[in-house]
Amino acid sequence: MFAVVLAAMAGVFYGASDFSGAAASRGNHPTVVTLGVQITSVVALIGALFVLDGVFHPADLVWGALGGLSLAAGLALFYEALTVGPIATAASLTALVSASLPILAGLALGDRPAPLTLLGVALAVPAAVLVSAGEVGVQMKRTNTTPRERVVGQRQLNRTRMLSVGAGTLFAGFLVALSQVGEDAGLFPLLGTRAAAISFLVLLITLQRVWTPVRRQSVPLVMAGGLFDCGADGFLLTAYVTGDLSWVAAISSLAPVSTVLLARVFFKERLTIVQIIGLALSAAALALVAVGRNM
Secondary structure, eight states: OHHHHHHHHHHHHHHHHHHHHHHHTTTSOHHHHHHHHHHHHHHHHHHHHTTSOOOOOHHHHHHHHHHHHHHHHHHHHHHHHHHHSOHHHHHHHHHHHHHHHHHHHHHHTTOOOOHHHHHHHHHHHHHHHHHHHSSOOOOOOOTTOOHHHHHHHHHHHHHHHHHHHHHHHHHHHHHHHHTTSOTTOTTTHHHHHHHHHHHHHHHHHHHHTOOOOOOGGGHHHHHHHHHHHHHHHHHHHHHHHHSOHHHHHHHHTTHHHHHHHHHHHHSOOOOOHHHHHHHHHHHHHHHHHHHHHHO
16 A cells, blocks of 8 residues: 555656746756756755665666666657647657556566456556547648648647657656666666656757756746655655556556646646546546555
């Protein structure tokens, strides 16, 4: 049961980090904000290493670095997918792939969850998709468009799909990589995660030539995003110690739940019917996993 709570907390903190980063990106370049989040996170991580126990293993550092590189590259593809649009397609497809692949990987690696837990895992995938996308049924309007415009629109849609699948696959790679570290590693693998992510983001920002300072009023949001991100990774690693990759990844993939709820509270964004259904499925998934683990 404790591992279920930890996985849920990881999802809550990931969602809060995403919300903080998204809010900070209003008026700032998203990649620069992401770099600020990662830098804040590594500072918090170094402080936590002095308090929490862990054993340093070079192999764990490598797994952490692979996860960090996968996460940073996934963010780059996801931002590009959101730019090309439509946003609903990018969000839903990325959520579908990133939630499904770790589950399949866990089952392939030998996870054998109880039937109720497996049912909860199965519900977590559509829940993440529905909450992420909101109004998924966005279609191109074909009225008052020329054949050329429709072809261009279809090409953009196809590119969005390719970018979203790539982003979801890389996000899944992050979850799988962190699940491979030793049970006594503590938070040490996250040093590799942060080093790889920060290096990739610095290179990407340099190549894109988007080095711009974050506005002063956005700095608290960036710092909050980093603290939430560090906490989420800590919860995730701890959940993996006694939990299986398949259901821990499924529960932590429900991060969009806290993101949309925070948007509802602070930005007064209305929840769509699709999102409400997704929230209900999320609650059912969490309950089934918890009950299944206790049987």
